[in-house]
Amino acid sequence: MTTEHQVIEQLSQYRQKKARVQALSTYSVGAGLTVSRLNEDDQLQELHRRLRGLPSYMYLSAHEQKLESIAHAYLGGKYPSGIKMQKRAVSVDVMDDEDQKLLRELRGKIQKVIEARGYDIRDGIDQIIERLTELQDLQAEIERIDTILEAMEQYKPDYxxxxxxxxxxxxSVCEVCRELAIVERTYKRWRQRALTEYIHLIS
Structure with missing residues (x-):
């Protein structure tokens, strides 16, 4: 369950995440192409959304279904977003040689997609995927915070x-009180209720 401390930490990191997105957006993949541009051009996510509703046998070969089963086995059916999260979720130590081979094949397919689109690989594919995924994750986190606060504005604008x-x-607390035209005692009461509402919306 989300705690008040986690909410405060999430909100307090908002501007830092925005700055990181800006920095990542300018990272050069090569040939004048940035990670931001690669992210905008990438249609794989749209394809994945279309395929998710279909049984895997309708669009995967027998071999690809085996790859999918490996992903299910090591991620427990829960596909965390972001390469870093996935690396933590997958225990490399428990993989056998065949699993390692299949997962390397998946990685190779990603590289082929990038290369097929005419993009030069300036660094290794791992660095590109790492930065691209971090960018996507941060954008999703920022959008989530904005969405929750905008939803709260519909019925509790002061909070x-x-x-x-x-x-x-x-x-500062004093400046917040001035902006909202309230005293500090009211601020403390509203703050507690605002955090509670945020937790309710995010849960």
């Missing part, structure tokens, strides 16, 4: 504003 001012923009 949403309080959270944005205090934690996202790092405004």
């Amino acid at each position: 949403a504003k309080l959270l944005r001012l205090r934690y996202v923009e790092e405004t």
Whole structure:
């Protein structure tokens, strides 16, 4: 369950994540192509969304179904977003030689997709995937925070504003009180309720 501390940490990191997205967006893959451009051009996610609703045998070969079963076995059916999360989820130590071979094949397919689109690989494929995935994950996290605060604004605008001012923009308590035209005692009460509402929406 999400705690108040986790919410505060998530909101407080908002601007740092935005800055990291900006920095990642300018990372050069090669030939003047940036990670941001690669992310915008990538249609694999759209294809995946279309395929998710279909039984795997309708679009995977027998061999590819075996690859899928390996992913299920090592990720427990839960596909965490982001290469870093997936690396933590997959225990390399327990993989046998055949599994390692299959997973290397999956990695190779990703590289072929990038190369087939005419993109030069400036660094290794791992560095590109790492940065691309980090960019996508951060964008998703930022969008999630914005969505939750915007949803809260629909029925508790003062609470949403309080959270944005205090934690996202790092405004002092005194300044937040001035902006909301409330006293500090009211601020403390609203702050607690705002955090509770955020947790309710995010859960």
